[in-house]
Amino acid sequence: MLKQLLKERRFWLMLAGGAGAIGLIAGALLPVEKLKEASQAPNGLMGSLQSFQGQSEGSGIGTPSQVISPLVTKPAGERTDALKFAADRSSTMLERNRARYLLATDFISQKQGDKALEQLKDLEQNYPVLAAQIGVKRAQAYEVAGKRQEAAQAWQAVVKKYPKEPATVEALFELGKKDPQYWNQAIAQFPSHPRTVEIAKTLLKKNPKQLPLLMLVAKYGITSDGYTALMDKLVAEFGSQLKPEDWDAIAFGYWENQVYDKGAIAYSRAPQTPLTAYRSARGLHLSGKPGGEQRYRQMIQQFPQSDEAGLALTRLAQLAETPQTAIAYLDQIAQNFPDRAPTALVEKSKLLDKMKSEKTAAQVRQLVLTQYAQSDAAAEMRWTYAQQAAKAGNIKLAKQWAEPVLTNNPTSEVAAEAGFWAGKWAQKLGDNDQAAQLFQKVLSEHYESYYAWRSAAILGWNVGDFNTVRSLNPKVEKPSLRAELPAGSPALKELYQLGQERDAWSHWQIEFRNRVQPSIAEQFTDGVMRLGVGENLDGLYMIGSLRDREKAEEKAQYEQLRKQPAYWQALYPFPFVNYIENWSQQRQMNPMLVTALIRQESRFEPDIKSSVGAVGLMQVMPETGAFIANNIKVKEYKLSDPETSIQFGTWYLDHTHLEYNNNSMLAVASYNAGPGAVAGWLGKAKSQDPDEFVEAIPYPETYGYVKAVLGNYWNYLRLYNPEISQKVAQVKRDR
Structure with missing residues (x-):
């Protein structure tokens, strides 16, 4: 399974979230x-x-x-x-x-x-x-x-x-x-065009010691094959001749290719800004090299009021050898960076607990709940208290803690979960009317979440549940119109409307100049452009990570963007639809579920390989591939081939469903963790409630994986199934 984390890029793969076989094609x-x-x-x-x-x-x-x-x-x-x-x-x-x-x-x-x-x-x-x-x-x-x-x-x-x-x-x-x-002329006038990068690399093969061409590739060939090796050669042979702005470009290239230690060195030689100074420290930290703490302290002294200084203090608190030292850093954050203060105070309370200062820790937590009641940190604290009360058997108290999260902290990542469980606990307390209201609120305000799907299922919507998702074959209607891009020239937008993906991508490389810190519109457009040329992993990252913006203005812009259907349709695309349709039909499998699983496994990247050796769209392990090939009587195969991966992956997903009586939650968990692990969890399960079983999955990766895959399924359903799309539109209320 996919275990490759894009370091420093938030691991949103586990948090994100197919299509009726005939409907996929018919709708288009x-x-x-x-x-x-x-x-x-x-x-x-x-x-x-x-x-x-x-x-x-x-x-x-x-x-x-x-x-x-x-x-x-x-x-x-x-x-x-x-x-x-x-x-x-x-x-x-x-x-x-x-x-x-x-x-x-x-x-x-x-x-x-x-x-x-x-x-x-x-x-x-x-x-x-x-x-x-x-x-x-x-x-x-x-x-x-x-x-x-x-x-x-x-x-x-x-x-x-x-x-x-x-x-x-x-x-x-x-x-x-x-x-x-x-x-x-191309090199002089259009250095960022993909054709120009191709020209530069062709000329470098004839004469590799051409600094201007090497710098051109450094700036504009970041995703090209052999980039890191070329940068290593550039640094080794021309390091003494490079200007600070050259180092900045090289550092960004290393950073984008996750070569953080070399990126840190390059950033230390670039013009010093809060961002470059922070990354020179963070790169050492991420790569496990010494010197990161010292650089964090240096950048805080150099740029004490910057947002990056607050982040650097957070890193220093994480690296501190003693709780007292960590608390000192957290106090600086609370005093000087109001946006980060609630989270810093929560971390401080945890350290105080470890130091047996329970009374002071309780006071700090109370401060978060009163002075920062609307913060995400307060929401997570309320949800933690709710979970603790539920574990202790006090369902009434658990509901009292959980319910305000949905109301007071609507943008928190735990709001949908807290609201859903408040509804489940209301059911247990016999208040079915309030439970329905809470489920409806989750659906209306957090319509993209896994918990919206669970709420819809409990409310009786035709969305399937753990036992019926596999057998559904929902009708799908894809939009026939392309929404206009929010950024770019008229020519770029016209090429996009005509589906000229490669030409549009090349055009965009010249127009997209703010690559290090793009605007919301630019980043979304870049994500769409990447999807168009098959760079699905990076494309979905560019679109999905928009929600991580921290500045108030950018948050507001993102909130406006997420109200547009085009945003969600880009985040849940349909690559390889013909293969998915064909093999889903043959396996009698809901194609939406297959699409959802592929999105989670590989982000639709055919050549991706995990750190443990899983290969292809459906991340089939080589030994599993051999097992499948033997069962379906195939002698020669290539797991990185898209159709082969879907052929093998759907066979194995069918296999895991048959193991667990077509329960898709257990089948998906088994696809990730293996049948032995799931069997063990079933044997130790303390509840027959499937939702409680999901929350009790002991493997953090599988816990997130199950909710991500089924959340993906729900999003494909709500976006492209006419019946469910209409029902969601009727109840949806953007926060």
Whole structure:
């Protein structure tokens, strides 16, 4: 199972949270099928298009399209007729232009250059937002048509007409294969473009001792293969020549690749800011190297009022050798950093307990509950008291402690859990009406949580429970429109609307300049762009970690973003849907559950490998893979292959379900921890209540894993199942 933590990136994988097999495809294809069916009868086709256009949100550049959006993710061979009709007869010029552009890209991919040229003829006159891209497509069309001279002229025309457009790098790249001046122009003018990084790495293979090119890769090739080795060479050979700003770029590259010790060294040589000073200490701390404590103290002296100083004090408290020293650091936090004071006081109370100063510890906790009653720390303290009371058998007191968390601390991570258990305890106390109200409140205010699913199940919604999730086959309707990106130029937004993921990604690399500390809109856009090119792990991290912002303004911006369906749809995407659909059908398995498990196991990264050797989308261990292969009579296989991983993983998930009478909670737990562990827990279980069993799972990883997978399932259900989506919309109240 996936055990690889992205150090320093909050381990949100365990906190985050498929689709009906036929519904997954039907929901996405319905508009296309209507167009295809109608294409055999012109009057019907026109009616279909008019129907879509009547629902359109607008026809401005970058706005969603009812006609084109349903087609952008379809393979070239499946959308030709619909695009041809839209190109000829759509009622808006924008839709005709979009259709022609997509037809041209399809014909180029099919090596039909002349047909592509027909679609591109004079297209930029009415479609100026993509004029440079159209010029590039025209040159590519000439190339595939075998018209080399015309292609060269078209490439040169792009460079001349659009010297500042990101798409021009493609022309410089092609022309530079014969004339080096064009590659030099790309390096000078568009250093962050992926093609330019490719140029730099190609030139470095011929002559590796080129400092400017090495620095270009350091800044803009962070995700490229062999990055760390190249940076090691750069530091070793040119360290004495590097400027502070060079070290800053190298440090960021090391940091993003989780090479924290080398990142710490580089940050110590970068221009000193609160962030670089903190990371020079944190990098040593994370990598277990000496010197971290000293650097924390130095950065606090240098930047005493910075947010990072408060964080550094927190780290020093964690590293302190004695409780007295730790308390001294925590007192500094409480006095000088109000936002961190509640958490610091809670930690102080724990240390006082260890020092047998129970009275003082109680006073500190009371201070948190009164002076900082709305804080997350107060919420966690209330929830701790509730759990202690429940364990002691005092359900009434437990409910009294838990219920205020839902009301007073709605943004706390424990609010949904506390509210749900307050409802369960109200049931035990015989107050079913209040229990229902509490479950409804969890659903309305924490609709994305695992506990919202449990609340919905108890309230009788058709969402499945632990024993029935496997057998469900929910209808799924994916949105036919793409929401507009919150950041980026009109050209970038238009490329995204057309599903031109790779071109949009390349374009974004030039526009995305605030990479170290991006805005909320920029980070979300970057996450969406990454998902588009298959960088699913990093894409989901960029989107999911937005909730960790601490500044009040950024928190408010995030709260506005999370109200948008596009945010949740990006956080719960559908990669590899065809494979999931096929093997889920064969195993008679709820595809939403399979999708949910894959999201948790690998974040849809086919090549990911865990620290213990698990491989692929469904993180199958090699020995487990051999066991499965023997059972399904497969001799040759590759676990990193997406379809093979889903074939094997769904077989094993079916196997764990059969072991536990199709109880998905136990099956998912077994998938993570192994059947022996789950059998042992069942043998020692003190309650028949399945919710109490989940809370008692002794493996922290499996405890989080079960709730994450089933929480993922719930989110796919509430986002894409029409019935449940409508019910959630009726009760939802954004906090």
